[in-house]
Amino acid sequence: MDKEHLNMRSLDVGKLAALNNYISDLSDPEGSLINILHRAQDLFGYIPINLQLHIARKLKIGAAKVNGVVSFYSYFTQEKTGRHVVSVCMGTACYVKGAEKVLHAMLDELGATKGKATDDGQFTIRDVRCVGACGLAPVVTVGEKVYDNVTVDDVKRILDEYRGEKRGH
């Protein structure tokens, strides 16, 4: 591992300040690691390793513990994400109803690799464990929006909704 990746200068100062404020308002920061990580991911879109190290030092705990938690929960990602994060639920119900085919159709449609941002930085397609909406299986979420009963045929339509925004912002 290249230690240069641990250099904290590359972290966005404004986002870091927001995270630090969030942490300093907590009554039990060390016991709130998961919440802090959620906040960090909301702010930065992902939790790079220098950010993990920053959090560890802020909480005065080992970086291994932070990295252990981040790498355990599938919700957290250490890779830079695209502007739109598409999560395909691979929980049991979604899986048996064809989520894997949907996932592959998503990847094929964008020529993407699972978990990695697309070259244009617009999308990250990832699989997640059960999102708790088994009645709607197979479920796909894009950002906060939930799509139910998704089939391979829906894939292009869903992605197009976001492709349109490409030049918008």
Next chain:
Amino acid sequence: MVHITINDIPLEVPKGTTILEAADKIGVHIPTLCHLDLHDFGVVNKVASCRVCVVEDKARQNLVPACAEQVYDGMTVVTDSVKALNARRGNVELLLSNHPFECLTCRKNLRCELQTIAQELNIREVSVEGERKSYPLDLSSAAIVNDPEKCIMCRRCETMCNEVQTVGVLSAINRGFGVSVAPAFNLDMVDTSCTYCGQCVAVCPTAALTEMSYLHKTWRALANPNRHVVAQVAPAVRVAIGEMFGMEPGTISTGKIVTALKRLGFDAVFDTNFAADLTIIEEATELVHRIQHGGRLPMLTSCCPAWVKFIEDQFPDLLDIPSSCKSPQVMLGAIAKSYYLDTLDILPRRLKVVSIMPCVAKKAEAARPELSKESLLNVDYVLTTRELGDMLREAGIDLSKLEDTEFDSILGESTGAAAIFGTTGGVIEAAARTAYEMLTGKELERIEFEQLRGLEGIREAVVPIGDLDLKIGIAHGLGNARKLLEQIQRGESDYHAIEIMACPGGCIGGGGQPFHHGDESIILKRQQAIYEIDRNMPRRKSHENEMVMKLYNDFLGEPYGEKAHEFLHTVYTKGERI
């Protein structure tokens, strides 16, 4: 009290007892693997992750882990039913299915707890097959080797590293089949704030965590006629190595070790205890100097290299408090490579110093660049107690059958004060014996400071020295050390001196000692032996070591003086916590 039956045997045990503890009372052995309980040292790993100790709870018709499950009134436990035995066997087979079968060449061959369990359970084949995890070896540090392929995820090392030592370098990284115990971000060990205390090595049931071996280099040096090779033996080695040769824990084998090292071909055998006395002269002088000249207090002992690395990385703002004294092993190396070298007619690089240490961190210490002179290290190779035992076996030397030999003069002379360096409380007691006489000019009558002894994680005592009430703190285990350091950071510490040893119990429980396999009585017996050596010494105060005084007269000059600083003192480097 709670009434239960185990294998139809009724018994009564206190509430809160685990099935494992209850079964032990009636002589029923339940095999365990991940479980570890060193109660007196505050070390308990009870994660129940391996499921090797499963037994049947009749009422629930279910299997429960005996190590973690507490008994309840009316409980009926069966430990040896077909259901329990099959489950246990199945769980071990699953562990074996993902384990390299290289036992014959494994570093832990015949010392591996997984191997022992497989043997105890009469496992003759592994009925499950599957993909096997594959990870590179971490050979980056001078002290510890991490081989995650041999890890069985028992989490003992994590408990040690995080909860007991609070170093926080090792954690389970990733999830499911891809999980491994490693430093954050899969960094190499050498790039982390690992202190190399070696307690992970001491408790690892397999060869996932072992010490970096210097056996081969030592053999080569001994075989080279152009090398003059000297050994030094640390205080805690002599009360532990006998365990590897069938001797009772706590057997004192000082003279036998000297004989054995001579037989191996060492040209001279010195005693780290000589340098421990030397350390006390320097450290006590430094303490008196700090007290009399308004210097930084408290002063912390600096004999333990794991502890030094800990303060460098985790409390870089406090680097003015440890004593600047090098550790005894490095002092002896420095004196061997100067004063002793002068008595030989050889090139400096031909003299090799090999240390026998109860410690893994001493390996990393010896490799520190500042502990060298003209690019020659003060100490060349460090072997653990275990490695010396291995070396003797290889050479066909049965330690238990050897006669005694004396250490070589003059670096072999020592007092009882040096002997107790091997246990928690010992360094500060030795320092107190000398500081008392330095400060008062009177002879110390009661030599044993009972109030400094014991096994509490943090102890404190007030030693009246003339007009001064010397307030002393003692911590063993780095988690306890952290508490004292945080006190200092907050400005709440009123100690004059603090002794810190990284390992639970001090060096007697060091990461390089013969494996205790969770039996803490072994560590306690080593401690008793340390105090016995002290009691039986004709001289028990470091400043009464005539050969140390001769060294000052012949070579070093004044204690804590200019030349003493050149050879016996060091500097610390600010680090970062990763």
